[in-house]
Amino acid sequence: MIEVEQLAKRFVQGRGRQAREVRAVDGVTWRAEDGRITGLLGPNGAGKTTTLRMVAALIQPDAGRIRVDGIDVAAEPMKALGRMGVLSDSRGLYPRLTARENIVYYGRLHGLTHRAAAARADELAKVLDMEPLLDRRTDGFSQGEKMKTALARALVHNPPNIILDEPTNGLDVLATRALREALRRLRDVEGKCIVFSTHIMQEVERLCDHVIVISHGRTAAQGTVAELSARTGQTDFEEAFVDLAFTPAERDHAGQLAGEQAA
Numbered sequence: 362m363i364e365v366e367q368l369a370k371r372f373v374q375g376r377g378r379q380a381r382e383v384r385a386v387d388g389v390t391w392r393a394e395d396g397r398i399t400g401l402l403g404p405n406g407a408g409k410t411t412t413l414r415m416v417a418a419l420i421q422p423d424a425g426r427i428r429v430d431g432i433d434v435a436a437e438p439m440k441a442l443g444r445m446g447v448l449s450d451s452r453g454l455y456p457r458l459t460a461r462e463n464i465v466y467y468g469r470l471h472g473l474t475h476r477a478a479a480a481r482a483d484e485l486a487k488v489l490d491m492e493p494l495l496d497r498r499t500d501g502f503s504q505g506e507k508m509k510t511a512l513a514r515a516l517v518h519n520p521p522n523i524i525l526d527e528p529t530n531g532l533d534v535l536a537t538r539a540l541r542e543a544l545r546r547l548r549d550v551e552g553k554c555i556v557f558s559t560h561i562m563q564e565v566e567r568l569c570d571h572v573i574v575i576s577h578g579r580t581a582a583q584g585t586v587a588e589l590s591a592r593t594g595q596t597d598f599e600e601a602f603v604d605l606a607f608t609p610a611e612r613d614h615a616g617q618l619a620g621e622q623a624a
């Protein structure tokens with residue numbers, strides 16, 4: 362389980378007199394339960410990636426608290442990381458190694474014996490439906506094949522929590538479907554707590570048990586797709602998302618732009 366409480370992070374963009382402070386994350390609070398797929402849904406620049414980078418101990422928050430299975434990430438980052446599998450944007454596989462060797466190598470880095478890491482690679486290949494890939498060099502893999510290998514590598518130490526930042530970026534429709542299926546299996550077969558970020562509504566509708574809408578660095582709303590739609594009185598989830606994630610001024614501005622383009 363992952364609990365995020367009043368998390369905040371600012372960045373300074375530009376230099377000298379041009380410098381300006383950006384509140385990338387400004388008081389985000391949410392909880393992701395075990396055996397559930399939780400989606401962080403928000404427009405571009407809402408603060409999703411920054412939030413997940415803090416959860417994965419890649420950057421430090423200015424304020425707030427993150428607990429992974431009760432472990433405070435700031436106080437015990439290595440212990441918390443041992444309970445997380447993180448799939449970031451850069452897949453970074455070793456091209457000369459086979460998929461199996463990539464996975465086993467990471468297992469060894471996590472302190473597994475060669476035998477345990479190899480057994481886990483076989484197990485993950487079944488769950489992720491990638492057995493035919495295992496003994497091929499990753500050089501020349503498609504985006505979908507790379508993603509599966511990187512996901513298996515992130516899960517080699519069997520972490521109870523999985524974090525994925527925009528995992529379907531660059532994947533075609535079949536690879537996206539395969540990833541969705543893999544995440545469902547990891548939830549249903551292994552009971553993982555899965556958190557992923559996206560700005561794609563359909564992905565959330567198809568996959569998420571729980572949705573956290575992030576807007577301007579804050580938690581704008583959370584619930585199931587049905588709950589969020591009901592709250593806004595919308596039958597279409599895209600309309601519900603627009604109501605929840607954008608201010609009336611932003612919606613008017615987007616409407617004016619669309620009108621000008623149509624004229």
Ligand SMILES: Nc1ncnc2c1ncn2[C@@H]1O[C@H](COP(=O)(O)OP(=O)(O)OP(=O)(O)O)[C@@H](O)[C@H]1O
Nearest residue numbers: 372373374383385404405406407408409410411560
């Ligand atoms: N290292 C950084 N330095 C300066 N500004 C940053 C940095 N990282 C993020 N930001 C800014 O913080 C804000 C939130 O960015 P973030 O990448 O977390 O958003 P996001 O919701 O993941 O967006 P997207 O869907 O476009 O990936 C943006 O305004 C971004 O420009």
